[in-house]
Amino acid sequence: SRVRNTHPFAHLNLIWCPAHLGIEGNEEADTAAKEAADPDADPEADPPPILTSLASIRQRIKAKLKAASLTPTPPTDSKRVAATNALPTLRRLRDHYDPPGTRRALAALPRPEASAIAQLRAGHSPLLTFLYRIGTVGSPNCELCGSPETTEHFLLLCRRYRGIRKALIKELERLKIPRRTQNILTNPLAYQPLATYIRLSYRFYRARHLRQNPTQHGQPRRQQAPKKPPRQPKTS
Numbered sequence: 001s002r003v004r005n006t007h008p009f010a011h012l013n014l015i016w017c018p019a020h021l022g023i024e025g026n027e028e029a030d031t032a033a034k035e036a037a038d039p040d041a042d043p044e045a046d047p048p049p050i051l052t053s054l055a056s057i058r059q060r061i062k063a064k065l066k067a068a069s070l071t072p073t074p075p076t077d078s079k080r081v082a083a084t085n086a087l088p089t090l091r092r093l094r095d096h097y098d099p100p101g102t103r104r105a106l107a108a109l110p111r112p113e114a115s116a117i118a119q120l121r122a123g124h125s126p127l128l129t130f131l132y133r134i135g136t137v138g139s140p141n142c143e144l145c146g147s148p149e150t151t152e153h154f155l156l157l158c159r160r161y162r163g164i165r166k167a168l169i170k171e172l173e174r175l176k177i178p179r180r181t182q183n184i185l186t187n188p189l190a191y192q193p194l195a196t197y198i199r200l201s202y203r204f205y206r207a208r209h210l211r212q213n214p215t216q217h218g219q220p221r222r223q224q225a226p227k228k229p230p231r232q233p234k235t236s
Contacts (some may be wrong), residue, residue: 098186105188113195116204120151121185127154127202150183152204155194161201168197 003010059184096180106114119125132140142149144160156165156179169179171193184190198204 028030089165099188101169101188105191109195110199112205113198116198117185117191117194119204120155123151125151127151150228151185154201155181155197161203165198168193195224 023214031202059060068113091199109117109161116125124130128137128142129140131137140148142153142158142160145153145158147157154161155168172184175189175193177187177189177190184194
């Protein structure tokens with residue numbers, strides 16, 4: 001009645017669709033579903049064969065590989081024994097160069113600064129020593145100082161960043177972190193002042209990025225010259 005009142009000129013046709021009743025295939029499917037849902041069924045009985053898709057096969061293989069990687073394998077030869085004996089040493093190295101809180105400290109930083117710190121830690125940064133090693137530039141030396149532009153040179157020695165380095169050194173002294181490259185790159189407490197130092201140095205940013213965002217990292221915009229007033233027509 002509500003539909004008739006809302007749409008008085010509408011014509012409704014009711015079409016009844018039969019379910020599985022009387023259809024052989026649907027009857028078999030209904031019977032199989034009831035047998036599978038029967039709580040009194042034998043749990044050890046072999047289930048009927050089920051067609052498996054390629055995606056489910058890949059998923060099962062990945063699950064088995066993951067479970068196998070998490071399961072310790074007993075050593076069967078000298079190489080496995082040596083690897084097992086090296087695990088404590090590897091853990092000590094990991095705890096030394098990647099102490100607890102490293103990932104959390106990097107995740108709290110802006111992505112450009114976190115990426116720059118990760119590059120410095122890995123030794124694959126856009127500093128000239130690395131670029132020279134991979135054949136990108138013709139010289140590894142700093143353009144200002146003439147010394148090789150290593151990570152230590154960039155962080156602690158280069159005269160170009162002497163002004164902004166004072167704030168970094170002051171913060172390291174407050175945090176009681178030794179003024180050494182290894183300590184700066186492996187101590188999560190140093191990452192925040194180090195990120196500020198990297199951001200103010202503009203060393204890790206492309207010139208195109210700075211031109212597009214001149215105020216994002218503290219670089220002032222270029223002052224535009226005032227427009228000249230339009231010429232007034234001469235009057236006779």
